[in-house]
Amino acid sequence: MSQHHPSINMLAEYCAGTLGMAEALSISAHLHYCHSCRCQVENLNRLNGTLLSDENFSQAFQEPSAAKAHTAVNHGEQSIDSLLQSTLNRIDALDNHSSSETTLSGVPIQQASIANKIRKDLPPVIAKLIVKPRFLRWKKLSPAMEAAKLSAGQNECEVSLIKIKAGGRVLEHDHRGNEYTVVLRGAFSDQDGIYSAGDFIHRKPNEIHAPCATADADCLCLTVVDAPLKFTGLIGCLINPFMKLQPS
């Protein structure tokens, strides 16, 4: 059972689909381990569904007057009737084609489960992202720490896997941005506590910390950083170039 969770606000943004891909990835990884947050997400989805499907709620906010609906028509939107007709036409076309199977369904889950066999204990979404572990380019950042970048389909954030050797210590560092960490294997600690598999840690900008893996096992983490790290320790200047964000 995880002890450290994302905030309800972050879960709310995740459920509404407004969280960036990289942050959403870290939530998704945490959900793999955390029953309590999965329940929370279900509740939030139910709230979203209720608010969406009830015209008293939705229309009060979205289409409060006939006048507004009228301008929408002027913006080139179809009437509901003709929209239904063109949807039915597309469905007919798809149904005729799909005698040769492979439609939209099933693809993500299948691939994920293949990947999952390779990295059994990891969240499926992470396993899928590292389908071919030999393609990961690990970079040694310190004697105790290695990092490999992952591509999560968003360029504003840097998503990495971090390995810390058993008993190893990471340089004290701070962040210009937010750092989200999910422990995938093993455990680490910092001045505020001990974190083990599934735990979700959020470090805000300019919070300084020096994580340290527990002595008994290597620690593997997923980290999402929305601005580059800067090490505050002595050899920080040597390490910094590797951790630079690569904006588009």
Place this chain on the structure above:
Amino acid sequence: MLASNQQQQKRLKIVKDDDHSTEQSNKKPESGEDRWTPLLVSVADKNRAAFEQLFNHFAPLIRGYSRSKPSPTEMTGFADELVQEVMIKIWQKAHSFNPEKASASTWIFTLVRNCRVDMLRRNNRHNNQTLETDDIWPIESEDTPITHLQQSRDQERLFKAAETLPPEQMSVISKVFVEGKTHTETASELGLPLGTVKSRVRLALKKLQVMVTHRINEVDL
């Protein structure tokens, strides 16, 4: 055209009903009553009439949902395309809908959300092909099967609780959930500090009993 007139009349009727909320209860089906789950189950059997009923209810709502959001790409017809993609997915995936795990409206909401994220990703040249949107935002929930009756009651309770929210919480909830704005966007649109938005969201969720109780050590309080 005829249908859209009907839609408008329906909307006007709702606005009127709201003005005289005392008369509301004998005219309309019970608020929050789940009429859509049985229909969605029929769509799994390729029932077109059921599909058309779902379409007529959800299409305008999905369009409104889409229109309320900032669309960075200025795509014309984005809302209509979203409606069509969602409705096609409903037709194709209805067989995988399990009424013991979610209500139709919850399931459809997750499709709407994911389709929208998908469409935005398709327009983004940095899009990563390895991950599907559904990998990060899974459609299926695996926890706690509940009956249709429970779902229905739960939705009704939620609906009634939402009506009792104080206006300042409701306006935040409607931005964050109905309109799908980020907390930051909500703060700037309502002219509130981010911290106030966060705490109002938390208060409202507590009041709606959406909050799972044992959330200890939650970060970013």
